[in-house]
Structure formats: C-alpha cells, structure tokens
Amino acid sequence: MARKNKPLPPVEWLLPRVRLSRLLSLAGFVALVALLSVWYLLIVDLHGARPWVILGVQLLPLALLAPGLLLGNARAHAWTCYVVNLYFIQGVVTAFEPGRLVFGLLEVGTSLLLFVGALLYTRWKFQLDRRLAGES
Template identity: 30%
Template sequence: MPTSPRFYRWLTQLFYWPLIVLVALWHGMPTDAPGTLPVYIALVLWVLPLLFPLYGLVRGKAYTHAWTNFILMFYFLHGLTVVYTHPDERIWSILEIILTTGAFIGATGYARYQGRAEGLGLKKLKDYN
C-alpha cells in the first residue's frame, strides 16, 4: 500500500463526493410506502451528517479525516442492513457499502500518514516518564 498522504486524500475525495450524491438521490426519491418520512426531512437526516466534515476534508485536515470515519460507519452499517432487509434496494445499498469502504480506507490512510508528517499523534506512555 502507498504511504503517500496525497494518494489517500485523493482516494477519500474519490469516494466521499459520490457517497453524498448517492445518499441524496436514494433518500430524495419520493416513495409511496406507508410510514415513510417526507422527502425534505429524509434528506436533512441522511445528507446533513455527511456535510459536517466537508470543510476539513476540502482543506486536508488530518484530524477531520480521522473523525469522519465515525460518520462513515453509520452509512456502512446502514448499507449492510438494507442489503439484508430490503431486496428491492439492494443495488443502492451495495453502492453505499463500496463508497463508504473506499472513503474509510482513504480517510484512515490520510489521517495516519498526514498526521505523522505533521507530528500529530498520541504520546506513548514511556514519553511521559
């Protein structure tokens, strides 16, 4: 695997932006199923969390890339659940799983290698003594 932060930043961008578009399209489609939320509420609930880290992702902040993974895991688990429970939405959920996995790998790699380059990280216990 490459150790270049630039590669992982590119990978994150390559998968994160299409994930936002996918989620907006998927949950923005009106449905006739009973008990579903109105489209505008569904869009706010599903797309808004993906918009929180945008500033840091665009600016290349290692810390933002690290905590973005917590948001991505919500969508990854959602995709896994929908693959199993809603066969008619399987293609959407498979795409969601692929995009979240790619963005997760990219964000993790970028946070790791860019954090090292910036001297960020957790201190080892032996460094405190």
C-alpha cells in the first residue's frame, strides 16, 4: 500500500519559524559556550589543572559545529542535536554533585535550548527548501 505524503506548510508559515528556531539555536549555542567558559575559567577549582586545557576539551565539539551553525546549515544543526546530548548528560551528572546543582541545571537548560532550536530549525529549513524547490 502506497503511503501518501503530507502536504508541506506554506512558505509564509515556514519563514518566521525558521528565523525563530535559528535564533533559539544560536542563543543556546552562545549561552552554552559562555556558561562553560565562565565556569571553567572563573568559578570552579580544578585542583591544579590548567583551565584552558579543560575548557578546550569541553568546547572542541562545539567549535567543530560552529561554522555550520553560524552559516545556517541545516545539516550542521542536525549534527548539533546529537552532539549537544553530551552536554545534557554532563549537566545532569553535575547537578547531582554537591555544590554544583546550579551549574548542572544551567547546563541542562542551555543544552535543551540548543537542542530544541536546532531540531526545529532542521525540520522547518528542510521543509522550506523543499517548498521553494517547487514541491507541494
């Protein structure tokens, strides 16, 4: 039995949603980078470890995705949905450590913001591209 394709939403409906979800994903990205930077450079005691090294390791996955996110590449946003789960898991684990509840919850919140924004942007951007290519 053949499956019927759902009709795509109109361009007028998709355009504001694409813009909003892109803003959400960029806000989540910047917030997560800022949160990690402030935490590792200014707040946490690393017991002699070099904060720049720890921060570099923490930011490496985000740095790999940054060019695609900043250019609005839908595939980079899709990959971000996978990568940001690492920060979500780290935030949940950190929230259970004594004295780190606030940082853990902030990391969970910013990673969720980035995940939701990137997920919605990926969906709506691909729908918009298909609609603009003439598919109905």
